[in-house]
Amino acid sequence: MTQLFFEYGAMGSGKTIEILKVAHNYESQGKKVLLMTPDVDDRAGVGIIASRIGLKREAIAIHKKDNLFDEVAKTTDTISAVLIDEAQFLSAEQVDQLAEVVDDLNIPVMTFGLRQDAFNHLFPGSKRLFEIADKLEEMKTICTFCGKKAITQLRIVNGKPQYAGDQVFIGGDETYVPVCRKHWHHPDKERLAELFPQKDQPAD
Template sequence: MTQLFFEYGAMGSGKTIEILKVAHNYELQGKKVLLMTPDVDDRAGVGVIASRIGLKRAAVAIHKSDDLFAEVLKNTDDLAAILIDEAQFLAAKQVDQLAQIVDELNIPVMTFGLRQDAFNHLFPGSKRLFEIADKLEEMKTICTFCGKKAITQLRIVDGQPQYEGDQVFIGGDEAYVPVCRKHWYHPDQKRLAELFDTKQHAAN
């Protein structure tokens, strides 16, 4: 059944590895997929889907003003699926366009991304996906401090947790750690200092 999927999880839950695996599995069967990612995430370059373990692939860069239905209409020949990374950065209207692709073009769309930002507020793209996606699936990882399920991520700047600021702040392991709700409010400062001192030494 053709559906709009949203697989979500905290940072470090393996979302990007999963999207690359799904693409690989389709292609092993000789099927064509369209990989896309918002251009705001430029850590590995604009239009690149890259995981923390070094796997990466080129993708079509999505701009905030793009009409995704119109873009896909240009490239529908033998298209088995559309795979979108960092879907939290999509505009709400772009999520509606993905639903239109599913319903009118009969092409499955699988999106991957964060549920909420570092301040525990839904991203616009994630909010709309929760409202209209056919299937939701949580990808799990553990809290940096206690090993319980992480439900969000804590933003770290200069070794200190941040509880206000811009919703979009692009970064990876050097800027975020996955955490449970308890440790989002009360992070282990000693562990945090050790962790980011280690990351700083690794970077140097």
């Protein structure tokens, strides 16, 4: 059945590995997929889907004002699926356009991304996906501090947890750690110091 999927999880839950695996599985059967990712995530370069373990693929970069239905509709190849990484950065309108791809073009769309930001508020794209996706699936990982299920990520800047700031702050393992709710509020300071050692400041 053709559906709009959203697979979500905290940072470090393997979302990017999963999208690359899904693409490989389709292509190993001789089927074509359309890989896309928002241009705001430029950690590995614009239009690059890259995992923490070094796997990466080129993808179509999604710009803020792109109409995703039109982007898919103009593709001349026969597409078996549309796969979108970092879907939290999509606008609500773009998510609606993906739903049109499913309903009007009969092409399944699989999106992967974060549920909420580092301050535990839904991203616009994630919020809309929760509202209209046909299927939701959580990808699990564990808390950096206790090993329980992580439900969010903690932003670290200069070795200190951040509880306010811009919603979009691009970073990877050097900036975010997956955490449970308890340790989002009360991170282990000793463990943080091990993970994010600070260089000694020069004397005046």
